[in-house]
Amino acid sequence: MELLLGFLTGLIWGYIFQRARILRFEKHIGLLTLKDFTILKFLLSGVIVGSFAVNLLAHFGFIHYAVKPTYFLANILGGIIYGFGWALLGYCPGTTGGALAEGALDGFFGILGGIFGAIVFAHTYDFWKEKVLSVGALGKVTIPSLLGVSPALAGIIFSLILLGFCIFLEKKGL
Amino acid sequence: MKNGWSPYLGGFLTGLLLVVSVLVTQKFLGKPKYLGTSTAYVRVAGLIEDKLSSQAKHFSYYQKYKPEVDWKVALVFVGVPLGALLAALKNGEFRLHLIPSLWEERFGKRAALRAFMAFVGGFLIVYGARLAGGCPSGHGLSGMSQLSLSGFLTVMGFFIGGIPLALILYRRRK
Numbered sequence: 481m482e483l484l485l486g487f488l489t490g491l492i493w494g495y496i497f498q499r500a501r502i503l504r505f506e507k508h509i510g511l512l513t514l515k516d517f518t519i520l521k522f523l524l525s526g527v528i529v530g531s532f533a534v535n536l537l538a539h540f541g542f543i544h545y546a547v548k549p550t551y552f553l554a555n556i557l558g559g560i561i562y563g564f565g566w567a568l569l570g571y572c573p574g575t576t577g578g579a580l581a582e583g584a585l586d587g588f589f590g591i592l593g594g595i596f597g598a599i600v601f602a603h604t605y606d607f608w609k610e611k612v613l614s615v616g617a618l619g620k621v622t623i624p625s626l627l628g629v630s631p632a633l634a635g636i637i638f639s640l641i642l643l644g645f646c647i648f649l650e651k652k653g654l
Numbered sequence: 655m656k657n658g659w660s661p662y663l664g665g666f667l668t669g670l671l672l673v674v675s676v677l678v679t680q681k682f683l684g685k686p687k688y689l690g691t692s693t694a695y696v697r698v699a700g701l702i703e704d705k706l707s708s709q710a711k712h713f714s715y716y717q718k719y720k721p722e723v724d725w726k727v728a729l730v731f732v733g734v735p736l737g738a739l740l741a742a743l744k745n746g747e748f749r750l751h752l753i754p755s756l757w758e759e760r761f762g763k764r765a766a767l768r769a770f771m772a773f774v775g776g777f778l779i780v781y782g783a784r785l786a787g788g789c790p791s792g793h794g795l796s797g798m799s800q801l802s803l804s805g806f807l808t809v810m811g812f813f814i815g816g817i818p819l820a821l822i823l824y825r826r827r828k
Contacts, residue, residue, distance in 0.1 A: 485675075486727070491783065494658075498747070501658050506756050514817070525665025526665040532754070536802070542677065544685075547797075557811070559807065565774070565780075566775070592773055596699075597777035600781060605713070605714060609737070621802075626803065
């Protein structure tokens, strides 16, 4: 059941990725060179729906959250290392396999590198855990919990802000 | 671009997929599964290391993420590629190539260079994502949808690392 659900979810997502051009090297590098905002528009419209629906459904008890803990330094540092890799590879962990399936053979080397990266991380995890994960470890905090506002309300407001930003992008012709 | 979907449509559908997936996994698996991809690499890394050495399972990181084929492995390594392949074939967009055209414009036709850099990039995105605790799906889509502080910090990191390097690598000076 678990594997079937994962497979079906991936199947649909892969189809969407390909149709919306999210598998293309040029689109990823286009975003990082601030010329083509396809990937950002895709991500933000996903979050517009997600933020609105997830927080509302959680408010009424239909779903639970699975918030990732905040490790201030590790989040930023890991993010930056990711960014360097993103600029070189031009795909992300979820889309590399899809890019390969679309015919981009460099995706194969990206996946090999990714698996090797995971191996090396597993061997260096204790170091990071001791030195870095403890810096700014705030636990599973969310923006609404920090601000002391209702998550459902914050989710709706955040969706509207992102919607406004997307409209701004379109108005500017970006 | 011809024949594809708007990124807003793709993102909207991805947001729906996230919400439906959380609802369905919570109902059938007892725990909500938010979309994310980079731990799939850790599972595969663990499975490979497990084959090579009996010591691997003692690493604390493989105890945190047990080497097994789980929901995310099915999603990332089977579902997404197959979905992307179907979409590419159906729309006549499957095209075998090793070097993305933008890369070729900048760095030429050296296949080994592209393969090596894709490997390094893949290494860094997974290594960085594991340090940060997630990738653009886990921290970006799912994290920001839950308004999680770690999501916003990590996504900021992606761009702090990615934009300067991409501008150095790909910006054309005339």
